[in-house]
Structures are given as structure tokens and as C-alpha cells.
Amino acid sequence: MRNIIIGSRRSNLALTQTQWVIDQLNKVSDEYSFDVKKIVTKGDQILDVTLSKVGGKGLFVKEIEQAMYNHEIDMAVHSMKDMPSQVPEGLTIGCVPEREDHRDAFISEDHVKLDDLKEGALIGTSSLRRGAQLQAYRPDLQVQWIRGNIETRLRKLKEENFDAIILAAAGLKRMGWSTELVTEFLDPEICLPAVGQGALALECREDDEDLLQLINKINNEYTARTVQAERKFLSLLEGSCSVPIAGYAVLEEDEVVLQALVSSSDGKTVLKETVRSKDPIEAGEKAAELLINRGAKKLVEEAKEELEGQ
Numbered sequence: 001m002r003n004i005i006i007g008s009r010r011s012n013l014a015l016t017q018t019q020w021v022i023d024q025l026n027k028v029s030d031e032y033s034f035d036v037k038k039i040v041t042k043g044d045q046i047l048d049v050t051l052s053k054v055g056g057k058g059l060f061v062k063e064i065e066q067a068m069y070n071h072e073i074d075m076a077v078h079s080m081k082d083m084p085s086q087v088p089e090g091l092t093i094g095c096v097p098e099r100e101d102h103r104d105a106f107i108s109e110d111h112v113k114l115d116d117l118k119e120g121a122l123i124g125t126s127s128l129r130r131g132a133q134l135q136a137y138r139p140d141l142q143v144q145w146i147r148g149n150i151e152t153r154l155r156k157l158k159e160e161n162f163d164a165i166i167l168a169a170a171g172l173k174r175m176g177w178s179t180e181l182v183t184e185f186l187d188p189e190i191c192l193p194a195v196g197q198g199a200l201a202l203e204c205r206e207d208d209e210d211l212l213q214l215i216n217k218i219n220n221e222y223t224a225r226t227v228q229a230e231r232k233f234l235s236l237l238e239g240s241c242s243v244p245i246a247g248y249a250v251l252e253e254d255e256v257v258l259q260a261l262v263s264s265s266d267g268k269t270v271l272k273e274t275v276r277s278k279d280p281i282e283a284g285e286k287a288a289e290l291l292i293n294r295g296a297k298k299l300v301e302e303a304k305e306e307l308e309g310q
């Protein structure tokens with residue numbers, strides 16, 4: 001019996017996701033035991049500024065990847081949307097399990113719906129993507145950055161003067177919290193999710209064939225193909241942490257249908273495309289090409305300059 005050591009961030013969400021994966025793996029094999037090793041990442045330590053100013057998503061995975069290289073852990077369970085578009089050499093995403101809810105969840109004081117919020121209402125989010133799309137939909141809304149894990153943000157909704165916050169539905173559902181809390185799940189037409197939102201990435205060493213074989217048993221082909229399209233699109237728009245960027249794909253018959261969006265931070269310029277292809281990579285490439293032709297790279301450059309000027 002082999003013991004697999006899984007590295008996890010110490011947040012309740014990360015630990016819950018890791019435990020969910022262990023439960024799934026236990027269902028498909030009884031030849032393994034699992035230990036969870038908690039790892040504190042830079043992203044967990046920096047709580048006072050928006051992530052886009054300190055280097056973005058890599059912050060949640062670097063230390064964990066290092067522990068994998070050092071053989072301190074064998075595998076890691078990440079939120080797909082926290083994964084940079086390139087996986088470092090020697091490591092691989094060996095499995096993408098079935099995606100949880102892809103949508104954003106709108107949570108307001110007294111359950112007032114987005115359309116019914118008073119003029120000028122204050123929305124708390126740490127996501128450029130959510131802020132921009134909400135302001136594109138309702139230009140009167142004000143957006144203020146809010147950080148911290150799910151519990152902290154929910155506390156801030158009560159204690160500070162936010163009228164509403166937005167969180168990923170997937171995180172809430174995995175924690176078993178959604179029904180009482182969520183005012184409404186936002187349709188992707190209003191708020192297109194982050195690339196990979198709701199999906200998990202199981203990362204391990206590329207040469208660990210035994211482990212790869214095990215985790216492949218809980219791979220979900222539908223999620224893997226759609227996320228592949230979304231991530232290809234993301235990888236072709238560099239500097240994507242400084243600009244609102246979103247992507248969500250579904251399968252229709254054997255075709256990947258990918259919606260992709262890049263916008264300015266204030267939501268005044270929104271570029272959006274829907275593309276179809278049987279090949280997920282091609283879908284991602286097409287979406288990127290169409291958006292770049294419409295000026296997406298310029299939006300990224302402008303956003304970078306703005307961040308550097310601050």
C-alpha cells in the first residue's frame with residue numbers, strides 16, 4: 001500500500017477540496033492511503049493589497065510546486081483558476097475532476113437582487129473581472145476591493161458598509177454553504193466566470209506514473225476539454241492578471257463552445273467573443289485571435305501601465 005502525501009493550502013476551502021479528492025480516489029482504489037500536508041503560500045500571507053499588484057496567481061502555487069520537486073509531497077489539489085497558464089517543467093496537471101458550479105454567486109444584505117440594488121450601491125470584490133462586468137451591467141454601482149478568505153469576506157459584508165459581495169459559487173457549494181447565503185447565481189451573460197472557475201487541477205510529478213494512473217481514474221473528460229479551451233485562450237493573453245479576463249466553455253455535441261472576454265477595469269470597454277471548434281486548443285486560439293484583433297492586447301498594455309504608475 002502506497003501512502004500519497006498531498007500538499008494543500010491551509011484554508012478551509014483548500015482542505016475541503018483536498019478531502020473531496022481523497023474521497024473520490026478512495027472510491028476507485030483501495031491500494032493507497034493519503035496524508036495531507038498543509039503549506040502556507042505567499043498568496044495566503046499577503047492580505048492587504050489586490051493580488052494583481054503583487055504578482056497574481058502564481059502566489060498560491062509556487063511553494064506547493066517546490067515541495068513537489070523536493071519530494072516532500074507527491075501531489076497537490078489546486079483550484080484551477082489559481083493555476084498560472086504554464087505548468088513548470090517536470091510537473092503536470094494529471095487529472096481534472098468534474099467541475100463544480102462555474103458561476104459567480106451574488107450575496108447581498110437582506111437578499112436584494114442585483115437588479116434591485118439601490119443606485120450607487122457598494123459592491124465588494126477582489127476580482128477585476130467581477131468588478132468590471134458588474135459596472136458594465138450597472139454603471140452606477142461602486143466597487144471596492146475586499147480581500148480575505150470566504151469567511152472573512154462574509155464577515156465584512158455584515159460589519160463593513162458593503163451592500164453586496166460576489167464569490168465563486170463553487171467554493172460556497174464545496175463548503176456546503178450556498179443555499180442560505182446566495183441571493184442569486186449570476187448568469188454568464190452578466191458575469192462570465194474566470195477561466196477554470198469551479199474546476200480543480202490535480203498536479204503531480206510528470207514521472208510519477210503510478211500516481212498518474214490512479215488520478216486519471218477520476219479525470220472528467222468534459223471538464224478537461226472545456227477547461228483546456230479556456231486555458232489556451234488565457235495563455236495567449238499575457239499579463240492577464242492586470243486586466244479583467246474571463247472564459248467559459250461548454251460542449252455542444254462534440255464541439256467546444258467558448259465564450260471569452262477581455263475588458264477595461266472600469267467595464268467601459270468590453271470585448272467579447274463566442275467561438276466553436278471540435279478542438280479545444282483551436283477554440284482557445286480562435287477566441288484569443290479575435291479578441292487581440294479587436295484590441296485586447298492594447299487593453300492589457302494600458303492596464304499594466306496603470307498598475308505600474310500606482
Ligand SMILES: NCc1[nH]cc(CCC(=O)O)c1CC(=O)O
Nearest residue numbers: 079082167168170171197198199
Ligand atoms: N480567488 C480565490 C479562489 N480560488 C478559487 C475559489 C473558489 C473555487 C473556484 O472558483 O474554483 C476562490 C474564491 C472565490 O473566487 O470566491
